[in-house]
Amino acid sequence: MRIEYLLRMPYQIDLFAVFILLGIVQAVFLSFVFLSKENRQNHANFFQGLMLLSMAACILEIFLMYTGYIADCLFLVDFSEPFAFAIGPSFYLMIKSLINGSVSRKEKWLHYIFPIVYFFLLIPFLIQSEDYKYNSWVYAYHPGLPFRRVSIDYDPRWLWITDHHTIMSLFSLLIYFVLGVWEVIRAFRSRRESLLTPVHPVLRKLRAGVLQMTIATLIIYIVKYFNIDDTGDHLFAAYISFMIYLTSFRVVRGSGFFRQTTLVEPQKYKSSSLTSDTQKELLIKLDAIMTRDKPFLQPGFSLPDLAKLLNTTVHIVSQAINEGLGKSFFEMVAAYRIEEAKRLLKEQPNIKVEEIAEQVGYNSKSSFNTAFKKISGKTPSEWRSA
Template sequence: MIEQSYRIDLFAVFIFLGIVQAVFLSIFFFSPSNRKNQANVFHGIMLLSMAACMLEIFLMYTGYIVHCFYLVDFSESVALIIGPAFYLMAMSLIHGKVDRRQWLHFIVPIIYLILQLQFLLRGEDTKYNAWIYSYHPELPYREVFITDGRYGVTNHATTVILISLAVYAILGLIAVIKAFRARRESWLRPKHPVLRALRLGVFECISVSVLVLIVKLIKSHDTGDHLFAAYSSIMVYITSFDVMKHSGFFTQPTLTEPTKKYKTVLQPEINDTTLERLKRLMENDKPYKEPSFSLPDLAQRLGVSVHVLSQVINESLGKSFFEMAAEYRVQEAQRLLKEQPNIKVEEIAEQVGYMSKSSFNTAFKKITGLTPSEFRSK
């Protein structure tokens, strides 16, 4: 065992907590209910990739890598997943779902991993030399009688990762700009919560690329990786805060508060105005076509509280939010089934906001008494 003093400072603690949080969030995004939204799957993949990169940096920075030299540089191919995962997450949020062919964006990390296998399968001496080259250049190298096994492009890992991040940041930026233009929203003050999330994501991806470039230009070795890991942790914390902000956990009533307290009498003008704006928004913008369509997002668009909007829908329309959304989706589906006879029912379901054909068929038959195929053949 190598004699090693461990470095545990604020950076180390900050990065470690970021790793734990990233793994926890990815589990949340991969849960059965959340993974129905494809954007959550790609978000979870991105978070796990970031956690893997941060883990290696944490081990190298603190010195705990001496207990697991086989993990030296294991995250290089994983880092190449971050860019594609971000881009596909953005495309999923914009279009609802991406085609299976889009998964080919992950082919580069796979190819890189294959090229890197020669190094990853080397012994401890080679991994030790790679570690001290990056973090302890003052220490002597071990004598290795064979080449380190790196092949071609894997000798320039930082450059390859930086190019990948930059390319997908630009692709994401282009896609988000198009989405802003399609909805005619201001880049500085977007009203739609998805557009705000996309704008933040593009900023984070670009800023990471710039940070990696600056660190590598200033540092002669890889000793600045802890700065990248710390910044990644900050992004993970921001994501956690955003998830909690949109959760209903903190607004649930307590046992000491009577239920009737939440039943307020709305003034007629407030009820009528909200209802009119709701109908206009649903007919013109058709937000129900988005898989992530929810009551909090709708309330935010209308500028009212979730409670007020829910009460307007329940009392004025005589239905729940989910019943209202289903009716709008089925109505839109009826139009598309007639106007687009060559489009598959599955694609129609995706266009109106359903992530699965079975859910679409169930809602359609409940409202119309017919299956989508029966309705189309009438």
């Protein structure tokens, strides 16, 4: 029966199929880049990598269904359903990571628990015979064609959740989209920036991400509204592929490949992948950490300590400080320490200068005095009495 069907219904390879297939390849490749050992230290990269993998799984199944190649691998019918529930959480947690810097392990599990539970609920269907899955494919993509004879003792989708996957996945996507938009609005308000003309590069990135997801969500809802079956899935799969292409373009544009050094140029930082936008983001995050947490108050505060706080490498932090601030790490730390010392000298007039020096991270009064005069032009005592 399968051979007869293929003779009547050949593989469908058109522009949509090619466009989606290339999107799948790029999504898988990009996910490995985002989830590489060094890049996944940044939580936003980690969640974007998971989102790309989830998208790749979903549009892979759509590609197989649309082209008819699913007939050669019927065991993959509906395999991507749990991944559909992971797209929304990944999008939301990526946004939170871009705004807050990180996400707790508890919050990760909280948002990914449903896709995991859904996978186990789907197992009764996943273990069904190829004939049963063939019927599922025909029912969704080619209604009206004859089914194969299948006899089973129970309904593999006896739960309402698994029997109404499309409704549930659309609801999940909508909920997480709303949550993500709310987080972005709060971020814009806290920074007091306009949604139309954001200045901060992270806010620009957040706005672009929300815009893309808004369009994707609308397309999915429109396609599902006008296609009761899954016959129009290739339309939103093509748009998701387009989103993946845009991500590839941004990654390539932000890479260090086109800033390769030549034999006549100095070598320092020439092979670095740090872009100007990323450098600005890193320096803003650095200043926020130094101002809020004041790690420089610890006498042994070092460049590796700062790199760990920023979830990046020592080389990247050093380059950002050297090029972006025009200072060395030690000069930058000294500047923060002296600013803190200035405040303490005014607010605590009865505290000895030696104690102020210790409070801001100096073990030696002479070192403190030297750094203070170099930066402020006065000694600590002169500053206090001024």
